[in-house]
Amino acid sequence: NRTYRIAVIAGDGIGTEVMSEGLKVLGRAAERFGFRLETQEFDFASAEYWTKHGRMLPEDWFETLSGFDAIYFGAVGWPDVVPDHISLWGSLLQFRRGFDQYVNLRPVKLLPGVPGPLRGREPGDIDFLVVRENTEGEYSSIGGKMFEGTDRETVVQETVMTRTGIDRILRFAYEQAQRRGGRLTSATKSNGISITMPYWDERVAEMGESFPEIEVDKFHIDILAAQFVLHPDWFDVVVASNLFGDILSDLGPACTGTIGVAPSANINPTGELPSLFEPVHGSAPDIAGQGIANPVGQIWAGAMMLDFLGEAQAAEAVTTAFETVLESGETMTPDLGGSARCEELGTAIAQAV
Amino acid sequence: NRTYRIAVIAGDGIGTEVMSEGLKVLGRAAERFGFRLETQEFDFASAEYWTKHGRMLPEDWFETLSGFDAIYFGAVGWPDVVPDHISLWGSLLQFRRGFDQYVNLRPVKLLPGVPGPLRGREPGDIDFLVVRENTEGEYSSIGGKMFEGTDRETVVQETVMTRTGIDRILRFAYEQAQRRGGRLTSATKSNGISITMPYWDERVAEMGESFPEIEVDKFHIDILAAQFVLHPDWFDVVVASNLFGDILSDLGPACTGTIGVAPSANINPTGELPSLFEPVHGSAPDIAGQGIANPVGQIWAGAMMLDFLGEAQAAEAVTTAFETVLESGETMTPDLGGSARCEELGTAIAQAV
Numbered sequence: 001n002r003t004y005r006i007a008v009i010a011g012d013g014i015g016t017e018v019m020s021e022g023l024k025v026l027g028r029a030a031e032r033f034g035f036r037l038e039t040q041e042f043d044f045a046s047a048e049y050w051t052k053h054g055r056m057l058p059e060d061w062f063e064t065l066s067g068f069d070a071i072y073f074g075a076v077g078w079p080d081v082v083p084d085h086i087s088l089w090g091s092l093l094q095f096r097r098g099f100d101q102y103v104n105l106r107p108v109k110l111l112p113g114v115p116g117p118l119r120g121r122e123p124g125d126i127d128f129l130v131v132r133e134n135t136e137g138e139y140s141s142i143g144g145k146m147f148e149g150t151d152r153e154t155v156v157q158e159t160v161m162t163r164t165g166i167d168r169i170l171r172f173a174y175e176q177a178q179r180r181g182g183r184l185t186s187a188t189k190s191n192g193i194s195i196t197m198p199y200w201d202e203r204v205a206e207m208g209e210s211f212p213e214i215e216v217d218k219f220h221i222d223i224l225a226a227q228f229v230l231h232p233d234w235f236d237v238v239v240a241s242n243l244f245g246d247i248l249s250d251l252g253p254a255c256t257g258t259i260g261v262a263p264s265a266n267i268n269p270t271g272e273l274p275s276l277f278e279p280v281h282g283s284a285p286d287i288a289g290q291g292i293a294n295p296v297g298q299i300w301a302g303a304m305m306l307d308f309l310g311e312a313q314a315a316e317a318v319t320t321a322f323e324t325v326l327e328s329g330e331t332m333t334p335d336l337g338g339s340a341r342c343e344e345l346g347t348a349i350a351q352a353v
Numbered sequence: 354n355r356t357y358r359i360a361v362i363a364g365d366g367i368g369t370e371v372m373s374e375g376l377k378v379l380g381r382a383a384e385r386f387g388f389r390l391e392t393q394e395f396d397f398a399s400a401e402y403w404t405k406h407g408r409m410l411p412e413d414w415f416e417t418l419s420g421f422d423a424i425y426f427g428a429v430g431w432p433d434v435v436p437d438h439i440s441l442w443g444s445l446l447q448f449r450r451g452f453d454q455y456v457n458l459r460p461v462k463l464l465p466g467v468p469g470p471l472r473g474r475e476p477g478d479i480d481f482l483v484v485r486e487n488t489e490g491e492y493s494s495i496g497g498k499m500f501e502g503t504d505r506e507t508v509v510q511e512t513v514m515t516r517t518g519i520d521r522i523l524r525f526a527y528e529q530a531q532r533r534g535g536r537l538t539s540a541t542k543s544n545g546i547s548i549t550m551p552y553w554d555e556r557v558a559e560m561g562e563s564f565p566e567i568e569v570d571k572f573h574i575d576i577l578a579a580q581f582v583l584h585p586d587w588f589d590v591v592v593a594s595n596l597f598g599d600i601l602s603d604l605g606p607a608c609t610g611t612i613g614v615a616p617s618a619n620i621n622p623t624g625e626l627p628s629l630f631e632p633v634h635g636s637a638p639d640i641a642g643q644g645i646a647n648p649v650g651q652i653w654a655g656a657m658m659l660d661f662l663g664e665a666q667a668a669e670a671v672t673t674a675f676e677t678v679l680e681s682g683e684t685m686t687p688d689l690g691g692s693a694r695c696e697e698l699g700t701a702i703a704q705a706v
């Protein structure tokens with residue numbers, strides 16, 4: 001009688017296709033590990049909803065969703081109908097801010113059966129976590145334009161970082177490093193960005209005093225990006241500001257060839273408001289409706305959700321399941337060189353659970 | 354009787370070792386192509402100078418250097434003696450700002466004989482140029498700290514972009530694309546950074562009207578970083594803001610395995626103040642003094658300097674020379690798996706010119 005209330009928002013395009021497979025696999029895990037998922041589906045955060053209502057979310061979205069234990073999210077965006085900046089700022093980014101999901105967590109892992117772009121790397125060689133600050137920093141809306149329309153036209157945008165905001169993401173990252181028994185790498189640029197980044201470094205050092213057993217190093221973002229390509233095996237947990245984390249959490253999965261199957265967890269660690277779990281890939285209008293999308297990102301996101309809900313064993317089982325199916329290479333979607341359909345790969349993974 | 358006045362600043366560590374080889378190769382090119390390089394060496398911008406004078410540059414550095422046609426720079430930094438942020442902001446970054454070197458140009462090229470980290474890529478597959486804005490944007494010193502020492506502590510740093518600053522770097526980038534007969538890629542993040550980056554996009558579009566024959570695309574920086582790894586063959590000229598350019602111009606050379614031999618040109622295209630040419634690598638205290646540094650970065654930077662001075666043929670000859678020597682694999686420094694000394698590789702390249 002462990003019961004979790006899950007809000008299901010499939011969104012647009014392949015979001016709806018991979019969501020079915022995600023739910024299939026999670027349902028199987030619930031059966032096997034003896035818990036209940038009480039799901040409720042919502043049609044907002046989609047282009048269809050926007051067409052009908054002229055907005056991405058109902059007015060009471062916050063109240064509607066805030067009672068859930070988690071949000072299981074597909075993909076949003078359909079640029080032919082609604083521009084991306086409207087659909088994203090009007091839904092996904094609302095959730096991240098509104099529910100104070102200040103952690104964005106993205107695993108970077110070389111998977112069996114998924115070809116990566118780097119020479120000489122094997123599954124097991126690359127396995128780390130990017131911990132991104134998800135609510136402040138470089139993503140502020142403070143600033144503006146002056147001398148508009150003239151040669152002196154000037155735009156200004158402020159990066160705002162708070163001790164509260166930095167410390168809570170650092171604490172989370174240090175705890176992850178602790179949990180993994182490993183090291184922490186901090187992304188900085190204090191040699192160039194002269195106010196906010198030295199402050200970030202200061203807080204990293206200060207927080208480190210509470211975690212004396214964790215080894216910490218820091219890299220400037222330019223050389224860190226380079227090291228993701230040259231030495232991805234060096235990393236264990238990487239913590240970064242909102243913008244740097246955004247870059248690193250796409251670059252990391254690119255280095256493992258997993259950008260199409262990587263998950264993203266938007267977490268409010270207090271548990272007072274729901275966290276959101278989504279695949280990194282978008283709605284992919286170009287292949288939507290064909291039933292050939294790869295559901296692994298959605299399923300992997302589901303595993304992160306189970307882990308967050310406290311069902312670590314079930315999470316582990318789901319991860320092992322999709323890794324085993326990928327390794328066997330028998331049921332591969334077209335992006336992995338096979339001819340299996342989205343549904344078939346989902347079913348194979350559910351069975352492996 | 355084409356004569357160019359070159360200020361030579363070797364700096365610290367391996368800077369002094371690779372500089373000798375750079376000058377050797379340039380000297381040979383001058384002989385062959387019939388021009389004169391009038392060089393003058395300076396000992397400032399070095400840890401030794403700092404120890405003697407308590408500053409990185411003499412007070413009259415601007416007057417001393419501004420009459421030269423170009424500055425040929427080695428590497429600065431010796432952290433045991435002077436912290437990096439002092440040595441860099443006190444020298445290299447002074448030059449970039451003081452001489453209004455608003456273009457930072459970095460070639461990304463897969464070279465024969467230099468092993469890269471990406472699977473299945475051959476010399477010829479990857480050959481593009483990163484054009485970085487070098488004087489404004491995210492590298493501003495405007496901002497500060499409030500509520501110091503309390504839980505409400507907040508730091509703010511402003512990104513400042515001007516129409517003048519953006520337009521001049523875009524014009525340069527479009528012209529490079531024109532010169533290479535190719536395409537232009539703009540690095541943006543207008544889906545997340547909501548004021549400065551949409552303005553950047555606007556200027557890219559506006560400038561594009563003066564270059565109707567150039568095909569332009571834009572990528573958000575997160576996915577662009579990913580594409581550098583996944584599809585480096587897509588790019589021809591990539592233009593980016595100061596911070597994004599900093600990241601991309603380390604990431605690019607990482608993807609080609611050339612981070613140890615890549616050059617960087619800091620250009621003031623007006624020619625009214627000197628431009629500066631340097632290898633990307635630093636002073637490398639760990640191998641300094643052993644005579645085993647790889648001089649190709651310094652030599653490649655020299656080729657860019659010749660090109661800038663209008664000696665395109667000589668520049669081409671120097672580039673061909675080091676590519677040929679690398680391809681033969683006969684004279685390789687330890688970083689490339691050989692046992693040649695810095696001096697031997699320099700001499701081999703000079704002979705090939």
Ligand SMILES: CC(C)[C@H](C(=O)O)[C@@H](O)C(=O)O
Pocket residue numbers: 191192222441599
């Ligand atoms: C040392 C640092 C301030 C500098 C920069 O960020 O510009 C360096 O990374 C570079 O690219 O030359």
Ligand SMILES: CC(C)[C@H](C(=O)O)[C@@H](O)C(=O)O
Pocket residue numbers: 088246544545575
């Ligand atoms: C769509 C965009 C605003 C978003 C971000 O930058 O946060 C995306 O890149 C992501 O990482 O989820």
